[in-house]
Amino acid sequence: MGPRxxxxxxxxxxLLMGASSVLAQSEMxxxxxxxxxxxxxxxxxxxxxxxxxxxxxxxxxxxxxxxxDGTEVAxxxxxxxxxPVPVGRDKVFIARPVFPLVTxxxxxxxxxxxxxxxxxxxxxxxxxxxxxxxxGVVWGAGGTFKFPTAKEDExxxxxxxxxxxxxxxxxxxxxxxxxxxxxxxxxxGDDDRPETSxxxxxxxxxxxxxxxxxxxxxxTIIIDWEAGGDNRLTFPIGLGITKTVRWGNTPIKLxxxxxxxxxxxxxxxxxxxxxxxxxxxxxxxxxxx
Numbered sequence: 001m002g003p004r005x006x007x008x009x010x011x012x013x014x015l016l017m018g019a020s021s022v023l024a025q026s027e028m029x030x031x032x033x034x035x036x037x038x039x040x041x042x043x044x045x046x047x048x049x050x051x052x053x054x055x056x057x058x059x060x061x062x063x064x065x066x067x068x069d070g071t072e073v074a075x076x077x078x079x080x081x082x083x084p085v086p087v088g089r090d091k092v093f094i095a096r097p098v099f100p101l102v103t104x105x106x107x108x109x110x111x112x113x114x115x116x117x118x119x120x121x122x123x124x125x126x127x128x129x130x131x132x133x134x135x136g137v138v139w140g141a142g143g144t145f146k147f148p149t150a151k152e153d154e155x156x157x158x159x160x161x162x163x164x165x166x167x168x169x170x171x172x173x174x175x176x177x178x179x180x181x182x183x184x185x186x187x188x189g190d191d192d193r194p195e196t197s198x199x200x201x202x203x204x205x206x207x208x209x210x211x212x213x214x215x216x217x218x219x220t221i222i223i224d225w226e227a228g229g230d231n232r233l234t235f236p237i238g239l240g241i242t243k244t245v246r247w248g249n250t251p252i253k254l255x256x257x258x259x260x261x262x263x264x265x266x267x268x269x270x271x272x273x274x275x276x277x278x279x280x281x282x283x284x285x286x287x288x289x
Contacts, residue, residue, distance in 0.1 A: 034211065034212055036251075037212040037244040037245065037246060037251060038208065038210075038211075038212045038244065040244055040251045040253075040281060041208070041212050041214060041242065041243075041244035041253055042134075042135075042171065042176070042208065043134055043171075044244075044253050044279060044281070045169070045171065045176040045178075045204065045206060045214075046133075046134070046138055046169060046171055046176075047094070047096075047128070047140070047167050047169070047180055048084065048092050048094060048128065048130045048131075048132070048133075048138055048140045048167070049082075049084065049092075049134070050084050050086065050092055050132055050134075050284065050286070051082075051084075051281055051284065052082065052083050052084070052281065052282045052283065052284040053081070053082050053253075053279050053280065053281050053282065054079070054080075054081050054082075054279065054280055054282060055078070055079070055080040055081070055082065055277060055278070055279045056077075056078070056079055056080075056277070056278045056279070057077070057078040057080065057275065057276070057277045057278075058075075058076075058077050058078075058274075058275070058276040058277075059075065059076040059077070059078070059273055059274070059275050060073070060075055060273070060274045060276075061073070061074045061075065061076070061270040061272070061273045061274075062270065062271055062272040062273075063105065063268055063269065063270055063271065064264075064268075064269065064271045065264075065265060065266060065267045065268040065269050066266050066267055067107065067267045067268050068105070068268060071271075072105050072116075072268075073103075073116075074102075074103055074104050074105065074116075074270070075101075075102070075103040075118075076100055076101070076102050076103075076121070077100070077101040077102075078098050078099065078100050078101075079098075079099045080096060080097070080098045080099070081096070081097065082094060082096050083095075083284075084284075085286065086132060086286050087129065090131055090132050091129060091130065091131060091132055092129070092130065092131075092132040093127075093128070093129045094126070094127070094128055094129075094140075095125060095126070095127045096125070096126045096127075096128075097123060097124065097125045097126075098123065098124040098125075098126075099120075099123055100120070100121035100122070100123070100124075101118070101119075101120060101121065102118065102119065102120070102121040102150070102155045102156075103116055103117070103118040104116065104117060104118075104154045104155055105154070105268065106154050107154075117152050117154050117155065119150065119151050119152050119155050120149060120150060120151065120155070121149070121150045121155045121156050122146050122147060122148055122149055122150050122155075122156035122157060123146070123147045123149045124144070124145065124146050124147075125144070125145045125146075125147075126142070126144050126165055126182065127142045127143050127144070127145075127165070128140040128141060128142035128165055128167060129141065129142055130167070133171075134171070135171045135172070135173075136170070136171060136172075137168075137169070137170055137171075138167075138168075138169045138170075138171055138178075139166075139167060139168045139169070140166070140167045141164070141165065141166050141167075142164075142165050143162060143163070143164060143165060144162070144163055144164070144165040144182040144183070144184060145160075145161065145162045145184075146159070146160070146161040146162075146184055147160060148160060148189050148190070153193070157186065157189070157193060157196050158189050158190035158192075158193035159186035159187075159188070159189035159190065159193055159195070159196050160186065160187055160188040160189045161184035161185060161186045161187070161196055161198075162184060162185065162187060163182065163183040163184045163185050164182075164183055165180070165181065165182045165183075166180075166181045167179065167180040167181070169204070173208075174207055174208055175205075175206070175207055175208075176204060176205075176206045176207075176208075176214075176216070177204065177205055178203070178204045179201060179202065179203045179204070180201075180202045180204075181199070181200070181201050181202075182199070182200045183197075183198070183199045183200075184196060184197070184198050185197050194226060195226060196226060197224075197225040197226050198222065198223065198224050198225065198226075199221075199222075199223040199225070200220050200221070200222055200223075201220065201221040201223075202218060202219070202220040202221075203218070203219070203221070204216070204217070204218040205217055205218075206218070206242070211243075212243060212244040212245070213241065213242065213243050214241075214242040215239070215240070215241055215242070216239070216240065216242075217237060217238035217239055217240060217257060217259070218238070218240075218257070219236040219237060219238045219257075219259045219273075220236070221233075221234065221235050221236070222234040224265075227265065230265070230266040230267075231265035231266055231267050231269075232265070233263050233264075233265075234261055234263065234264050234265065234269055234270065235261060235262050235263040235264075236259040236260060236261045236262070236270070236273065237259065237260060237262060238257050238258060238259035238260070238273075238275075239257070239258065240255055240256055240257025240258065240275065241255070241256055241257075242254065242255040243255075247280070250280055250281065250282075251280070251281040252278065252279065252280045252281070253277070253278075253279040253281075254277070254278055254279075255275070255276070255277040255278075255279075256274075256275070256276055256277075257274075257275040257277075258272065258273070258274050258275075259272070259273040259274075259275060260272055260273075261273075
């Protein structure tokens with residue numbers, strides 16, 4: 001893995017973003033001003049927003065641990081479309097898949113990281129239902145799933161996994177506060193791979209700044225219940241900047257957020273993670289954008 005890999009990832013994200021932008025621009029005629037962009041940026045913080053969007057997210061992680069000789073680099077590039085569907089008069093349903101491209105260290109026979117492998121990871125799917133609200137208290141509940149689509153052991157679990165999901169957010173004029181909790185248990189898959197039980201807790205604290213800016217963080221706490229006590233918890237914090245802009249007449253949310261893990265697994269864990277996120281809004285057939 002080297003600079004060429006990251007250049008290809010970035011180039012692919014830009015191509016996809018450009019294609020989606022052209023599609024959305026052809027369907028959006030109203031000229032967006034700064035106030036519109038501020039409101040769109042605020043709504044995109046809501047996991048149950050009625051806006052349709054395509055998120056491209058790059059996570060460049062710097063790993064440390066007892067199994068590593070120095071610092072290793074890992075990478076996860078996500079494509080995450082969000083295409084919510086209104087249900088009745090006041091509810092919204094979302095099925096949000098995550099398609100990952102992963103680069104991960106490979107452990108040798110003695111358990112030490114000796115090389116890297118890159119490929120498609122395990123697809124995730126979040127399905128949730130909740131009230132269709134653009135401000136105030138927003139909540140939702142549903143299920144979450146993982147599918148063993150990774151071709152290499154280092155890139156996935158080899159297990160079918162499922163469990164509950166829950167979200168609770170406060171969307172104010174100045175602040176967005178909230179959490180999205182997902183838990184997965186393995187129930188089928190490769191019998192030679194270990195069982196899984198994992199909880200992800202994404203917590204969001206962001207404050208809006210005039211000019212369609214916001215500052216804050218949205219990292220994910222990871223609890224691996226099958227791991228030993230010193231390898232169970234990853235607890236990151238972060239501080240990032242977000243700007244909602246328009247390309248032509250397509251709203252696009254841009255984010256840069258460095259994250260640092262206060263607690264990480266002793267074996268292998270991310271000390272730093274650099275997150276870059278590009279989210280163009282596309283036209284919804286239900287009139288949500």
